[in-house]
Amino acid sequence: MGSDTCVNAPCVHDWKMGWPLRSGGFAQLCIKCGFMEEWKHGILDPLSVYDMSVFCNKFHRQKTGWVECKFCNKPIHCGCIISRSLFEYLDFDGIGCVSCVASQLRMTRNTENPNGSISSTKNNASDRHSTHTDGTLFVDNSDEGKLMQLCRIVEASESSLWNNARRDSVMSCSGQNNQEVKCSLEEGDTGFSNVIKPLVQSLAFSKLENNRSTREIKNIHEPTAQPSLNMYLGNPSGNNTILPSSSSGEILEARLEGKAFPPFNQGQRSRPIWPKPLKTGISMNLEPDKGALSHARIARPPADGRGKSQLLPRYWPRITDQELERLSGDLKSTVVPLFEKVLSASDAGRIGRLVLPKACAEAYFPPISNSEGLSLRVQDVKGNEWTFQFRFWPNNNSRMYVLEGVTPCIQAMQLCAGDTVTFSRIDPGGKLVMGFRKASNSIDTQDASTSAHSNGISTKGTTNSGGTENLPPGSSFADLLQMIKGNGEPHLNGHLEHLHLGAGAAGLLKAENCEKTNNHSPQQPIPVSEKRTRNIGPKSKRFCIDKEDAMELRLTWEEAQDLLRPPPSVQPSIVTIEDQVIEEYEEPPVFGKRTIFCACPSGGKEQWAQCDDCSKWRRLPVEILLPPKWTCFENVWDASRCSCSMPEEKSSRQFENLLKPSKDFKKRKTLANGKSIKEREPCGLDALASAAVLGENLMDPAESSAGATTKHPRHRPGCSCIVCIQPPSGKGRHKPTCTCNVCMTVKRRFKTLMLRKKKRQSEREADAxxxxxxNHQRDGSNANGASKDDTSHLEKERGLKDQPEAGESSAGRIDLNSHPNREDIQMDITGLSMSINNLEITNHQAREEYMNMNGLKNSDVQASQHSSLLTQSNGEG
DNA sequence: ATGTTGCATGTTAGA
DNA sequence: CTAACATGCAACATA
Incomplete structure (x- = not known):
């Protein structure tokens, strides 16, 4: 994983650390430069890329486990309490990175300074961030006070030279309100590890930034009616410092329209920034850099679109330096990244329609007034031109924009769901170019060749040359898990980052690399008139991450907590903050050995671990955390079993039972891995509700819906839907008052269900x-003409009309996950829920009769009662 | 029988 | 709560 050399200049990130975040997604850390980034939903979250350097580089553990620190540019696992409480000190409605906070102070000073070249005001909360570019923010005095407080807190726990140095720098930043922020660390400092360097860079701003031209500063700090897209390209020379910008042209600017963007973009990162003489846009005049630049840029989309709505960060084009390099063939072209989109199953599927984010479509594509839309020529990686139909459908009161006829292109690019397509514009000319990026774990398991292809492509400039930049979460997490499993170096070969832009437009790219790997690439743009598209695969085989890696993604934060261990042979110091006792470590946590906890006959708990040498299971004290490698010889807790030659304490059968939970887990995975749908059909809402609320095991627990289902294509690993969030065993009695996620979801959905039913009924009534x-009018006009035929016809009509309704219900439209075997019951229950309600309350005997009449089992009625109760509790009774 | 189209609908993230 | 968007699905078209 990663490169072995941490170049001084652009760091080829070596993502050695990764951990799931409480908030979802996961974070990873480059052990070389300390850069950390966070991913959510498979997308690098620009809002959560922290500069985490300054305040502490310790690692904190609390009872709750390791969590990410919002402040430290390290593999920080600050205790969540400390993290949270400290965070509040810097919480400007978001994450306040250190360099920004320090900058704030400077900016405050500058703002206060009437002679300063920067004058800016902030009118609202968002503006407080909105001027944040390259690490500058405003902060008000109260915030500053918090910062001070924070610094004091941190100071108390700082001890090392490095920390002191950093603290000093921080304190000098924070403590001198009316002085220029000065950082004591310079680039040349050698006493610190590489990890520190980004920090240095991020701190080495004071003088440099003040050297910036007034215009530039103005650009940066002007109230953000026009926030800027600032993309700095890597300096091939590898200078690791922030160079003073002397020209306004050094900043690539794409002005944004309308609303202020969230404050933390790439400029906030602690990564090095190398200004490069540029023209407007992303200049193409870079020399290819042999030392791979691998820093991802989150390019804010340009604001020259018409769309008024702010693009969601997930559509912000992610550009890496390498990718920019790859675009660097044409000296005259300027690439303006517009947006990107992760392909959904539908997008990559057979239909050949790519749903465009509305805001992006409206912003960057030509305006269309009729739903027919217009033909749009887009150039692909090889310069081939594709013609898509850009159109929209009315959707509610809005529009839904699609690109039609994308299948050939998608196929040519060998894309599948989960991959990302990027749209950029080449200026001058405004030509649209479509790039793509393969998600490493977007393994279309239906198409091994695709997968192999994706793994096999070794394109020029691919960051895999050792760099693992932008490691997508799936891959990284799999890597992490591999580490945990002790598989040695995690593989990364599936990790590809492509952003190919049209070679034809500019002769930019060496597309032959792509060609080599794309042996059967059709590459023949299909005119949009021939809309028929080839199928990517059968409908039943739509995107479904069922590879083991993907399943591993389901490892929860809590599960991961179990694996994190304090660094071996490092004694923590104890810090008490806000009455929270926190262990503080100088070293990051390690991934520990997986152990098994179970209840011992005496009622307590016991922990079991397996020896790495002899695979025998040894009992451990519950509180013990083992290092990743552990053998019997290290069993200091049981002298009688401190050698591999000693027999196991329990019989193999006992261990089988002991291991059952983990087997269940595997079983779930297996179930999710391509067994027939029927075998693992999830139960319906009703069954689920019953299972959740009653704790009734309505189906074989092994087939419970804990694993990802495929009946509903949206259920994928990581899916948080009600089916997928069910506890593994499907057991566990929930009280009617339970407010757990499952119960709440059940209740909410019942509410929706009932509302819908009500609505339908009222519509029917209105219709009738x-x-x-x-009829009456006709009767009146026909005078005596009301014939029986008419009436019967009407009745028939009404009957027919009603039929589909019933059919619709019974067809299970309400919940596609309904288990066929359960649907009868479900519909009975649904249809009679009201009566059951009454029965329950008023007439027990009638209820019995009802049960007998309908042949319902008691549990079913109970289920229905619960359903009804739920409905009732939601005011739907 | 299979593919395409146009829209409907369910889900969910963000306001 | 709502807009956005992912997907379902029926009607229609075509092989």
């Missing part, structure tokens, strides 16, 4: 009434 009216 309208027809009645018509």
């Amino acid at each position: 009434a309208a027809k009645e009216d018509n």
Whole structure:
């Protein structure tokens, strides 16, 4: 994983650390430069890329486990309490990175300074961030006070030279309100590890930034009606410092329209920034850099679109330096990244329609007034031109924009769901170019060749040359897990980052690399008139991450907590903050050995671990955390079993039972791994509700819906839907008052269900009434003409109309996950829930009769009662 | 029988 | 709560 050399200049990130975040997603850390980034939903979250350097580089553990620190540019696992409480000290409605906070002070000073070249005001909360570019923010005095407090807190726990140095720098930043922020660390400092360097860079701003031209500063700090896209390209020379910008042209600017963007963009990162003479846009005149630049840029989309709505960060184009390099063939072209989109199953599927984010479509594509839309020529990686139909459908009161006819292109690019397509514009000319980026774990398991292809492509400039930049979460997490499993170096070969832009437009790219790997690439743009698209695969085989790696993604934060161990042979110091006792370590946590906890006959708990040498299981004290490698010889807790030659304490059968939970887990994985749908059909909402609320095991626990289902294509690993969030065993009695996620979801969905039913019913009634009216009118006009035929026809019509309704219900439209075997019951229950309600309350005997009449088992009625109760509790009774 | 189209609908993230 | 968007699905078209 990663490169072995941490170049001084652009760090080829070596993502050695990774951990899931409480908030979802996961974070990873480059052990070389300390850069950390966070991913959510498979997308690098620009809002959560922290400069985490300054305040502490310790690692904290609390009872709750390791968590990410919002402040430290390290593999920080600050205790969540400390993290949270400290965070509040810097919480400007978001994450306040250190360099920004320090900058704030400077900016405050500058703002206060009437002679300063920067004058800016902030009118609202968002503006407080909105001027944040390259690490500058405003902060008000109260915030500053918090910062001071924070610094004091941190100071108390700082001890090392490094920390002191950093603290000093911080304190000098924070403590001198009316002085220029000066950082004591310079680039040349050698006493610190590489990890520190980004920090140095991030701190080495004071003088440099003040050297910036007034215009630039103005650009940066002007109230953000026009926030800027600032993309600095890597300096091939590898200078690791922030160079003073002397020209306004050094900043690539793409002005944004309208609203202020969230404050933390790439400029906030602690990564090195190398200004490079640029023209407007991303200049193409870079020399290819042999030392791979691998820093991802989150390019804010340009604001020259018409769209007024702010693009969600997930559509912000992610550009790496390498990618920019790859674009660097044409000296005259300027690439303006517009947006990107992770392909959904539908997008990559057979339909050949790519749903465009509305805001992006409206912002960057030509305006269309009729739903027919227009043909859009887009150039692909090889310069091939594709013609898509850009159109929209009315959707509610809005529009839904799609690109039609994308299948050939998608196929040519060998994309599948989970991959990312990027749209950029080449200026001048405004030509649209479409790039792509393969998600390493976007393994279309239906198409091994695709997968192999994706893994096999070794394109020029691919960061895999050792760099693992932008490691997508899946891959990284799999890597992490591999580490945990002790598989040695995690593989990364599936990790590809492509952003190919049209070679034809500029001769930019050496597309032959792509060609080599794309042996059967059709590459023949299909005119949009021939809309028929080839199928990517059968509908039943839509995107479904069922590879083991993907399943591993389901490892929860809590599960991961179990694996994190304090660094071996490092004694923590104890810090008490806000009455929270926190262990503080100088070293990051390590991934520990997986152990098994179980209840011992005496009622307590016991922990079991397996020897790495002899694979025998040894009992451990519950509180013990083992290092990743552990053998019997290290069993200091049981002298009688401190050698591999000693027999196991329990019989193999006992261990089988002991291991059952983990087997269940594997079983779930297996179930999710391509067994027939029927075998693991999830139960329906009703069954789920019953299972959740009653704790009834309505189906084989092994087939419970804990694993990802495929009946509903949206259920994928990581899916948080009600089916997928069910506890593994499907057991566990929930009280009617339970407010757990499952119960709440059940309740909410029941509410929705009932509302819908109500709505339908009222619509039916309205419809019937309208027809009645018509009928009466007709009757009136026909004088005596009301014939029986008419009536019967009407009745028939009404009957027919009602039929599909019933059919619709019974067809299980309400919940596609309904278990066929459960649907009868479900519909009975649904249909009779009201009566059951009454029965329950008023007439027990009638209820019995009802049960007998309907042949319902008691549990079913109980389930229905619960359903009804739930409905009732939601005011739907 | 299979593919395409146009829209409907369910889900969910963000306001 | 709502807009956005992912997906379902029926009607229609085509092989």
